[in-house]
Each structure stands twice: as structure tokens, then as C-alpha cells.
Amino acid sequence: MKRNSAATFLTPALVILLGGAVFSGWTHGFRAFTNFSAARIAAGPIPRKAPPLIARDQNGDVWDVAAPSEEYRLVQAMYLNCPDACPIAMSKLGKVATILAREEMPANLRIVSISVDHDAPQDLLEMWDAHGAHPAWTMASLTETNLDATLEKLGVWVFRRPDGIINHGLDTYLLDPSGTIIRIYTADDRLEDIVADLRTLTNPKREPSPNARETSS
Amino acid sequence: MIRPASAFTTILLLALAALLAFSPLDTWLDATMPRIVLLQMPAWILFGWLVGRKRGNILVHLDPRGLGALAFAILTVIFWMIPRSIDTIGYSTRADQLLHASLFIAGFALASGFPRLPFVAKAALCIMGTSHVFALGVFYTKHTALLCGSFSLLQQQELGHWLLRLTPFILVLALVGAFRALARAAEQERQTARP
Numbered sequence: 001m002k003r004n005s006a007a008t009f010l011t012p013a014l015v016i017l018l019g020g021a022v023f024s025g026w027t028h029g030f031r032a033f034t035n036f037s038a039a040r041i042a043a044g045p046i047p048r049k050a051p052p053l054i055a056r057d058q059n060g061d062v063w064d065v066a067a068p069s070e071e072y073r074l075v076q077a078m079y080l081n082c083p084d085a086c087p088i089a090m091s092k093l094g095k096v097a098t099i100l101a102r103e104e105m106p107a108n109l110r111i112v113s114i115s116v117d118h119d120a121p122q123d124l125l126e127m128w129d130a131h132g133a134h135p136a137w138t139m140a141s142l143t144e145t146n147l148d149a150t151l152e153k154l155g156v157w158v159f160r161r162p163d164g165i166i167n168h169g170l171d172t173y174l175l176d177p178s179g180t181i182i183r184i185y186t187a188d189d190r191l192e193d194i195v196a197d198l199r200t201l202t203n204p205k206r207e208p209s210p211n212a213r214e215t216s217s
Numbered sequence: 218m219i220r221p222a223s224a225f226t227t228i229l230l231l232a233l234a235a236l237l238a239f240s241p242l243d244t245w246l247d248a249t250m251p252r253i254v255l256l257q258m259p260a261w262i263l264f265g266w267l268v269g270r271k272r273g274n275i276l277v278h279l280d281p282r283g284l285g286a287l288a289f290a291i292l293t294v295i296f297w298m299i300p301r302s303i304d305t306i307g308y309s310t311r312a313d314q315l316l317h318a319s320l321f322i323a324g325f326a327l328a329s330g331f332p333r334l335p336f337v338a339k340a341a342l343c344i345m346g347t348s349h350v351f352a353l354g355v356f357y358t359k360h361t362a363l364l365c366g367s368f369s370l371l372q373q374q375e376l377g378h379w380l381l382r383l384t385p386f387i388l389v390l391a392l393v394g395a396f397r398a399l400a401r402a403a404e405q406e407r408q409t410a411r412p
Contacts, residue, residue: 009277011285019292028301034300035366086362159308159366165267167366187362 036169038182039157047180050075051153052174055114055140058124062143066179071110074174074203077156077168079117080127089170090131092191097134099195105136106202108177115141116151116158116168155184174201223271233262238317247313249366250372253306255379258297261317262290265324276329283330287342290330293323298353300364307367308360334400343391354380 024030050066053075056061065073076093078086090113097111099141111134115124125140126187131137144150148158164207182201185194192214237243237260246257275410280286294301297316305312331339363370 005281007280008282008284011280013286013289015285015292019288019296023292023296028294032301035304036366038301088410157366159304161367161369165369167369168361170362 024123035157035159036171039152039169040155040171043153043155046184047176047182050175050179050181051150053114053150053154054070054143056121056143057138057140058121060121065112065140066175068177068179070177071108072106072177072198074109074111074172075154075175076113076170076172077116077151077158078113079115079166079168080119080123081164083154084167085102085170089187091213093137093172094131094134095191096195096198097137098132099191100198101134101136103199106199109136109198109202111137113137113139115139115197116147116156116166117141118147155181174198176201227268227271230264230268233315234261234321237261237264238314243313244390247306250303250368251376251379253303253316254298254376256326256382258294258320261320262294262324262327265326266328267324268321269325269328273280274329277333280330281333285328286326287334287338288325291325291342293319298384304365304367307365322365336395336402339398340395343394347384347387347391350380351384354378354384 027033028038028041032041052067053065054062055065066076072073074096076089078090080086091115093111095188097105100106100109119127119141124141128134128137128139142150148160151168152159154173155171158166158168160166170187172185173181174185176182183197185197243257246252246260276286277282297320302312306316331342334342354377357364357373358381359377360373361370363373365373
């Protein structure tokens, strides 16, 4: 009888404990419920050094997007044949550029859309033109053969579907001049907050806006 | 003592389950998000449930009230509803096999534990299940960002629409089950009250 009543509570308790452990491990401590967020967390906490992102831009120039430079770089993955998510994400990036330029575009900020599909410079140039040919916005294709490993190090999960569609993370990474990732803006972040944060970061003399973030993501 | 007819049914069900797991039908079921969630997952739970109805009593001494079985079934279903888990079915055969095995066991556990639960707990479980189906339906229909990266936004929204369409049917099924259980309980009460 005693054994029976012990089993009544012990078995469900064990199942719940084991289940909790499995759930916690699988979701990185209940923080990552999609492969996109899991890749972001698995890449490591920020600030962290971005992996080398050797890319060929719309003008045909090859450069490392993550190399130390004088500019902050706002980096987002995309590809030109994307049917749904990329046009929306790129339009959001375009709005960031437009809002920033309305007052004064920070001279030390470059927006970089990096293709996960080896898109050709000519095609990138057409897309760049279509998005207003903004001088502070660069479109580039990673030159490596195995892009996915590099993107994984950045924190971007990529899945190449059999039908040719490439599903990938749409987080936007802000690299400081040393090439360190200091912010990750997710698709849920409000445009105004991103702009305010960028203004504060790229111009340290400026008073922090109430919309700017206090700490790194 | 195992009756031959019961053993035959169990073997038949296991053979059908094996056929589902290793036939081209499985590849077809794995191809889209709605097929995985709306056809494949219920099918494996059903297989487990049918076998569990015949053999579920083996768990009674381990789990006298059926609460452990219930917890296992709920946690397993929740695990496979996590977008990251559904995603793995799209690219990992091992994950797919794990889905088959775990949901089969979940169905088995449910068949063993559910009948032993008091009516209130059964009703609560049905209400929770129905509301989760509805909530997931709303979530997948309205969410504009892709959650399951192995599939498409269209499939995600299609799944949401199907879950919303299915909610009233699940509700009706749950109500019918509840009324039948209440009627059975009333009948038993009448019989015990007879002199």
C-alpha cells in the first residue's frame, strides 16, 4: 500500500523533472524556441568578435565586412530571390536609413545587406538601385563556398529548402569599428528604438534618447 | 493471460505502425508542417492509444493513478509543438524516428492513464487541449514571421487555419465524451441505489 502511494507521486514527479531538464536543454534554458533564436544564442553572448565576412559588393569590390574600420556596420542576411521575408526586412533597413538621413546620416555608419546566395554584383547593383541607391547602404555577397558555417558563427541560422528557397535568420547585427558585435536587433524590435539606439551609439556626444537601449542585447 | 485475439490486434497495430514509419507515406507526411502536426502526430498518438488500450495495464503498478502517464503524454506533445522541434523533422531522420517513438509511447501512456483519472481531471485536460489548439491556431495564423525554418510561412499559416477549423470539432468531441461519461456515472449510481 505504501509502495503504491509512493509511486502515485514519485512517477509523475520524475517525469516532470526529466521533462523539465530535456526542455531546458533543448531550448537553451527556455530562451530559444526556434532554430533562429537557438543559433543566435549558440553563437555566444555579445559583445563578441564577428567572424570574418569576406564579401563582394554591388560595385565588385571584395572586402571583409567584419574587419576593423572607422565605421559601425549594421549587418543583415538576405538574398535577392527571396519571395517574402527579405523584401520586408530590407524595406525595414531602408526605412532605418531614411529616418537616419532625415536628420543627418551618421558618417560612421554603414548598412550592409549580405547575400546568403552568392548573388552577382550586377544583380546586387540593380537591387541597390531599386532600394534608392543609398550611399551608406552596401549590398554584398559572401564569397566563401561554405557560407552556412560563417553565418552560423555570426548567429544566423540558414536552411536551404529542396525547392530552392533559403530560410534564414533576419536579426540585424551591429558591429562596432573594431568588428565586435555589440547589438542584435530582432525582427520584433521597433524601428524608432533601433534608430534612436544607432544615433546614440554612433555619436557618443549626443544625449542618449529615451528610446535608446541601456544595455547590450 | 493474453487472449489470442488481443495479441493479434496488437501485432496488427504494431505492423501498421511500422508500415507508416518505413513507407513512402512517412516521407509524404514529413514534407509539410500541416501534415506533420495534423496527420502524423495524431496518427502516432492513436496507434499508441490503441495498443495501450490492450496493454496499458502494465503501467498500473508503476503509476497507480495515471498521473505520470498523463504528464509524459502532455510533455511529449508540448515538446513536439515547439517550433524548433517541428523544424528538426524537416531535415533529420533521427528526429523523425524520435517523433514516432515518443508519440507512440505518449498515446500508450495516455490510454493507460486517462481512464483512471477522475472526471474533473479528464474535463480539465480536454478544456486545456482544446484551448491550446485554438491558441496555436490563432498564433500560427497571425504571426507574420517564420517560426519553423524548415518549412514556409504559407504552411505555417495554413496550419494555423486548420487548427482554428478543427477547434469546434474537438470541442464537440470533448463535450460528447463528457456527456457520455456523466451518463455512465448516473447509470452506475442508479444501479447501486437499486435495492
